[in-house]
Amino acid sequence: MAIKKDASKNIKEVLRDQINGKLLLPLQKLPSERELSELFSITRISVKSALDSLEIEGLIYREDRRGWFVSPPRVKYNPLSRCHFHQMISEQERIAETQLLGVKSMMAPSSIATILALSELTPIHVLERLRYIDGRAVLFVENCLISEFFPDILSENLAQSLTTLYEKKYGFKNSRSHFDFIPTSAPEHVAHALNIRPGQQILKICRVNYNQHHQIIDCEFEYWRPDAVIISIDNRESF
Amino acid sequence: MAIKKDASKNIKEVLRDQINGKLLLPLQKLPSERELSELFSITRISVKSALDSLEIEGLIYREDRRGWFVSPPRVKYNPLSRCHFHQMISEQERIAETQLLGVKSMMAPSSIATILALSELTPIHVLERLRYIDGRAVLFVENCLISEFFPDILSENLAQSLTTLYEKKYGFKNSRSHFDFIPTSAPEHVAHALNIRPGQQILKICRVNYNQHHQIIDCEFEYWRPDAVIISIDNRESF
DNA sequence: GAGTGGTCTAGACCACGTC
DNA sequence: ACGTGGTCTAGACCACTCG
Incomplete structure (x- = not known):
């Protein structure tokens, strides 16, 4: 009743x-x-x-x-660990894949110039990649690289780990990263790639990377399906 | 047309x-x-x-x-800094308030016992507090304290900073904290306190605190209105 | 072409906040 | 008492996916 x-x-x-x-x-x-x-x-x-x-x-x-x-169980993600995406996922006994969606070279628009602390017109490369866990698209990543730091990078395999590529090809080591985590909604191109509705909730992570000379070399925008992830951080670990 | x-x-x-x-x-x-x-x-x-x-x-x-x-602008929140809520907010030229909603003493239910790494029936204190920014309720906080570490704590002013109280009254210093950030929906009692719909999206943060002897002394559940906050972390800072 | 979710119309009553 | 959002009915057509 x-x-x-x-x-x-x-x-x-x-x-x-x-x-x-x-x-x-x-x-x-x-x-x-x-x-x-x-x-x-x-x-x-x-x-x-x-x-x-x-x-x-x-x-x-x-x-x-x-x-x-x-929804499958959430994956644990520790942004402060130096662990690559594929390694992190396979340690949790899940299957990771990365797909390169496209590469553009352009002048940094003002929104990105601000984040990269650029004061002049500066060319950047923009990489768009899509990451899968167990065959499900869960993460859309946009990398904005300051071109002058990365000559000839477009001829490399860009579906692999960029951190590894930075180190092996250019000798860059990460000395510092800054992260912003923002619960917000998916922009149109992200929604499309993740196969969700435009405007649906998402976890956006903005990351800025510094090399061993304390220069900003690139930034990254991650858009996570909000049901796919737990951000897990330990303040004891500084590496 | x-x-x-x-x-x-x-x-x-x-x-x-x-x-x-x-x-x-x-x-x-x-x-x-x-x-x-x-x-x-x-x-x-x-x-x-x-x-x-x-x-x-x-x-x-x-x-x-x-x-x-x-919505007012988001507040920046760095969980890794040792900054108190009130200090953090006023540094951003916003007005912070804390309201104590209630205190309960009980045996730790299994979900919390797991987080606190308790193997036996253990008494805990549960504090519920509501935090405001510029007069708007934006953060519901639940603290679960292992009672034996905090004799007589219920006679204190619990609307102030707990970290300060831990140190001044019990000599505890935080040696380590673990954080989980989870985009999920608001449980009923949280939704009610924050004046939102039950089931509405929220940012949940689970935090576990260790004292200088590397013992877990309490855990905390934070429920943030998702439009109120940016989590901002720098991996260079280890304090 | 059949099935799916996406979006929409045009109403209705309820529960709660405010005065 | 009145205005608000919360929830609901009973349909409809559209855009896209899939076999």
Whole structure:
């Protein structure tokens, strides 16, 4: 008799139970919104609102016009460790892939010039890469390199670790990085690459890197699916 | 003529422009959803969806059944600095307040026992506090203290800095902290205190503190309004 | 072409905040 | 008492994915 009361709460609890109880497994598809609305005798708008809320919680995610799926466990990410993405992921027994989306060379726009502390017109390279965990696109990365520090870098394999490339090819060692973590929404090109809605919530990380001579050499914008990651930091570790 | 095309995009752009152009100022109230739906000739559901999206972006926020407001600028928060909340906020020329919501003493439930690395039934104190910036509730904090380390702490003023109290009253110095940052949704009691919807997105920070003898003495759960903060970290600083 | 989610209309009642 | 957002019904068409 209490069934009709707050229908969206009901469907949320049922789905949460099914996921926590492993009746629905990670990456598994949920029934369609129309099916759910019949199963629970509520409108599709109410179904949607319940799914939205479970999405924010990090339990499920959507793929545009393909359906809703159960989120895999979050990956731990320690930005202060010098660990590469692929190494970090495989240490957690997950599978990492990196895809190079494109490279542009341009003059630094003012927003990026500010971050890189550039006072004049300066050419930069912009790399766009997409990272996958267990086959799911979870991280969109944009690297902005001050071109003069990296002659001929475009002829290298840019799907590998940039840190390693910086060191091996240019002898750069990271002496310092600055990080900003910002909960915000996905810009259009990011949303498209991650297969999420434009405007959907995301975790944005802005990183600025210094070489051993304390020069800023590049910055990086990371856009994480918010259900895919836990940022994990220990203040004892300084490396 | 292109007005009817994607109405929600239109209202979003207009509001964004008004906010960025300072025609709408921080903390200022937006017109009601019904007014907006008339102004833009769209349904209230479409208005809602546009506002939801601007909320995720961090431009506006809602107060339950009171309306929508323009978000003030984000505060920078460096968890690795030893800076107190009040000091940190006032350095940014904002006004900080702390309100003690309540204190409970109990046996550590298993979820917290795990975090505190407790193997037996152990009494803890749980403090709930609410922090304000410029009069707006932005941070809900739950501290779980292992009782035996803190005899008689309940007789102290608990709206002040706990770190200071730990040091002055018990001689504890922080030797290490561990942080987890998790984009997720607000639990019911948190949502209520922050005056947001249960299930709304939030930035959760779990912190574990060690004293100078490398013992875990307490942990802390911070729940930040996601539009209120930028986490800012420099890996050069180890203090 | 069939199925999916994305978006929308045009209403309605409820719960809560404010006065 | 009134205004607000919260939630809901019962449909509709569109854009995209997939087989």
